[in-house]
Amino acid sequence: MIRPILQVTGVCKRFGALDILRSVDLTVGAGRVVAIVGPNGAGKTTLIKSVLGLTRPDSGRITLSGTDVLGANAYRAAIGYMPQIARFPENLTGAELIALLKDLRGPTAQLDTELIDCFGLEEALEKPLRVLSGGTRQKVNAAMAFLFSPELLILDEPTAGLDPLSSSALKDKILVERGAGKTIMVTSHIMNELEELADDVAFMVDGRVAFSGTLDDLKRVTAQMTLERAVASMMMRDRAEAA
Amino acid sequence: MNTMIKVLKYQARDAIRSRWLIAYALFFLVVTDALLRFSGDPVKAQLSLVSIVLFVVPLVAIVFGTVYLYNAREFVELILAQPVDRRQTFCGLYLGLTLPLAVAFVVGLSVPFILNGLDASAWARLGALVVAGVVLTCVFTAIATSIAVKCEDRLRGLGAAIGVWLLVTIVYDGFVLLVLAVLSHFPLERATLGLMLTNPIDIARVGLLLRFDGAAMMGYTGAAFLKFFSGSTGPIVATLALAAWIVAPIAFGVRVFQRKDF
Numbered sequence: 001m002i003r004p005i006l007q008v009t010g011v012c013k014r015f016g017a018l019d020i021l022r023s024v025d026l027t028v029g030a031g032r033v034v035a036i037v038g039p040n041g042a043g044k045t046t047l048i049k050s051v052l053g054l055t056r057p058d059s060g061r062i063t064l065s066g067t068d069v070l071g072a073n074a075y076r077a078a079i080g081y082m083p084q085i086a087r088f089p090e091n092l093t094g095a096e097l098i099a100l101l102k103d104l105r106g107p108t109a110q111l112d113t114e115l116i117d118c119f120g121l122e123e124a125l126e127k128p129l130r131v132l133s134g135g136t137r138q139k140v141n142a143a144m145a146f147l148f149s150p151e152l153l154i155l156d157e158p159t160a161g162l163d164p165l166s167s168s169a170l171k172d173k174i175l176v177e178r179g180a181g182k183t184i185m186v187t188s189h190i191m192n193e194l195e196e197l198a199d200d201v202a203f204m205v206d207g208r209v210a211f212s213g214t215l216d217d218l219k220r221v222t223a224q225m226t227l228e229r230a231v232a233s234m235m236m237r238d239r240a241e242a243a
Numbered sequence: 244m245n246t247m248i249k250v251l252k253y254q255a256r257d258a259i260r261s262r263w264l265i266a267y268a269l270f271f272l273v274v275t276d277a278l279l280r281f282s283g284d285p286v287k288a289q290l291s292l293v294s295i296v297l298f299v300v301p302l303v304a305i306v307f308g309t310v311y312l313y314n315a316r317e318f319v320e321l322i323l324a325q326p327v328d329r330r331q332t333f334c335g336l337y338l339g340l341t342l343p344l345a346v347a348f349v350v351g352l353s354v355p356f357i358l359n360g361l362d363a364s365a366w367a368r369l370g371a372l373v374v375a376g377v378v379l380t381c382v383f384t385a386i387a388t389s390i391a392v393k394c395e396d397r398l399r400g401l402g403a404a405i406g407v408w409l410l411v412t413i414v415y416d417g418f419v420l421l422v423l424a425v426l427s428h429f430p431l432e433r434a435t436l437g438l439m440l441t442n443p444i445d446i447a448r449v450g451l452l453l454r455f456d457g458a459a460m461m462g463y464t465g466a467a468f469l470k471f472f473s474g475s476t477g478p479i480v481a482t483l484a485l486a487a488w489i490v491a492p493i494a495f496g497v498r499v500f501q502r503k504d505f
Contacts, residue, residue: 015504052324054505074326081324087317091260092253100253104246104325128260 002029005152005183006051011060013046013207020046021057022207028152028200033174033184035194035215037231038204044187045084047204048154051185052081064152077105080150084157086134086141094125094132094140101144108148114176115143118169135161142170146177153177153184159193171197191228203231205238246327250335251342254318258311258343267303267344271351279355285365286455292352292372293451297444300348300376301383302408308340308387309404313397320505333392333500337493341384345377352376371454375447382443382488383408389496392503415442432467439468443488446481 006028013021021043028034036044049055051062053069053076062069069075088097102108116122119139124132132140138161145153155174159167174184174197188194194201201218203211211218211234215227222237224230258264274295278288315336322332356369386407394400419438423431439445449468471477 013504049505054320054323056502056504073328076324077326079324081321083317083320083324085317087314088321089254089257089315089318091257096253096256100249100322101325103249103252104322104327 002032004028005030005065006185007061007063008047008051009061011047011050011057011062013043013050013055013057020207021050023060024204024207024209026202026209026212028183028185030183031178031181032199033178033186033197034200034202035198035227036185036187036202036204037191037194037227038210039235042204043207044204045156048081048156048185048187051154052076052079077148078151080145080148080153082141082145082153082155082158084160086137086161088129088137088140090130091128093128094121097129097140098125098144098147101147105148110149112146112149113143115139115146115170115173118173119143119166135163135166138162139166146173149182151182153182153186155184155186157188158186159188159190167193191226191231195227198227201227201231203234205235210234210238246331247335247338250322250327250332251339254315254336254339255343258340259346261311261343263307264343264347267307268347268351270299271348272354275352276355279359285356285359285361286368289365289368289372290455293448293455296352296372296376297379297448297451298412300379301412301444304341304344304380304383305387305390305404305408306401307344308384309391309397309400311340312336312388312391313400316505323505329501330497333388333497334493337384337388337496340388341381344384345380348376348380349373368454371451375451378485378489379443379447382485382492385489385492385496389492389499392496392499411442411444415445419445436467436471440481440484443485446485450481 004027006026008024008026011021011024012019024043024047026047036047038044046055050057051064051069053071053073057070064075064078067075092100102111116125119142121136121139121143124136125140129137129140142155142158142162145155153174158170158174162170171193174186178184178199184197186194186197195215198215200214201211202209203218211221213221218227218230218234219225222230222233224233275288275292278291279285282288282291319332319336323329352373353369356365361369387404390400390403390407394403419435422438423435426434439449450472453469453472472481
């Protein structure tokens, strides 16, 4: 049995008249790569933001390594977050942004600068973020998420805007981190990419987790060969049920 | 307190390099220098600066503040994804915005006077101008911060910011004039005093004009203001009123920020 690192139980969130999360249950096993998939507006980003405490759920419980995260702050030291949109203060340099994160997190034993080396970011980090291209900013964004060797990595559309070389490097890094026992939650619209990475899949639709299990389970349940086909089949089934 | 100072440090570093902020400092530099050269009299230059400071400082503080904070939304999310406390983050954001604006204002206004050289009484008046400008900066960035936190839609937020500025600089004065004109047969000294104390710009204006022997320009009401401000309770009440204009929006902003969903 795999030790669970993150447990989400009955989490609900309403924005005005919209039910974004309707009782989400999800268990993420330690040392696994979990792909969170589902149609647009299914609540993937809201779920991620609830785990990070950026969004406050209306009800339900979220625990990280057994401790309640709702209303707490310290637990975020164990999380590295790569947001979907890499928009940073224009007049700071990447190096200054990293210095801020170091300051906020306090002393860390060893910084993981592998991605900075891998992406060749040293020079770009000395320039104001405003002059960097969108792709380079995304690389800075990725490098910052991995910098503190967090127990749990949350990557929201990590390869969006990256060239094939950098995107491969990032995927290699994800697998290296899994090898080191780290847990990774990742969302993406590119199913082939998730197929390469994921051990487990959580399929979200309409603010619920409709399926959660291993990649092979999902394929078996849907009788499909690839993740893309399997997810498409889940979406079709859901639509048929709704009709 | 630690998180607050760290956020303040980096945000201020970003804001102080902003082209708009540099333009703001240059504006006061050029205007002050021009007024000194053309009038040739520091007192006249300072009197003209009173109106300019009361008009420009609130406008820039509230508009720059709201726009800056809307642009910083992803930055705020990045900070809040770290192990930090929201209240301290909010205070850091507020101070990281207020400090660079205040520094730009003080530098732009003071440098021409310093280069020009002043007598003791002119220094005192410059000091009053600096204090008034800095306090107004604190007030209007506090309002800007609470608007940016409360209003999800940036266009509505910017509209609200400009609306607040119009209200306290133009509409309010019109309202006060109307009240005074309609009720001109009644003794209104106390009422005008009350009306003055509810508007931060009016407090600053009266406080400044009294230093220029401007009470004479304000007629009977001026005499009432002079009496009020030369007493011992007057300045304390005025200071408390200004402090309330800073503390209330910040307290409101903190409350909203702590519950906000990003």
